[in-house]
Amino acid sequence: MSLQKNVLGTPLRTCSRDPLTGFFRNGCCETDGEDAGEHTACVHVTAEFLDFQKRVGNDLSTPRPEFGFPGLEPGNQWCVCAARWVQAHQAGIAAPLVLEATHESLLDYLPLETLKRYEFRN
Numbered sequence: 001m002s003l004q005k006n007v008l009g010t011p012l013r014t015c016s017r018d019p020l021t022g023f024f025r026n027g028c029c030e031t032d033g034e035d036a037g038e039h040t041a042c043v044h045v046t047a048e049f050l051d052f053q054k055r056v057g058n059d060l061s062t063p064r065p066e067f068g069f070p071g072l073e074p075g076n077q078w079c080v081c082a083a084r085w086v087q088a089h090q091a092g093i094a095a096p097l098v099l100e101a102t103h104e105s106l107l108d109y110l111p112l113e114t115l116k117r118y119e120f121r122n
Helices: 047-055 082-090 104-108 112-116
Strands: 039-044 077-081
Touching: 039 082, 039 104, 047 082, 077 082, 082 104, 104 112
Parallel strands: none
Antiparallel strands: 039 077
16 A cells, blocks of 8 residues: 555555556556656456557557556456646547555545546446
């Protein structure tokens, strides 16, 4: 568990260790000044979200071993860039969010009430 907070105001939980995600590749959607892309939205990946991301130039499904990126499949959880998630939200194709693992900085983009509409539930 991280010392950083999630959108609910509690300690940030792990998003995924398999595949290993996060800007720091520690499983959490932690961020700091080095993370220009703000990899802060922990999503439960859907096929529609992956297709949309590929169409807008953010291919998340093709493996890129040179960057330690396995390529994502529906059902994976992953820390995506805040602006990319918001872009998908605006297009009506946002992936569900794991709120406990989504960094509080996503609240700079959208209110909690909006984020809760996308909450992933097992």
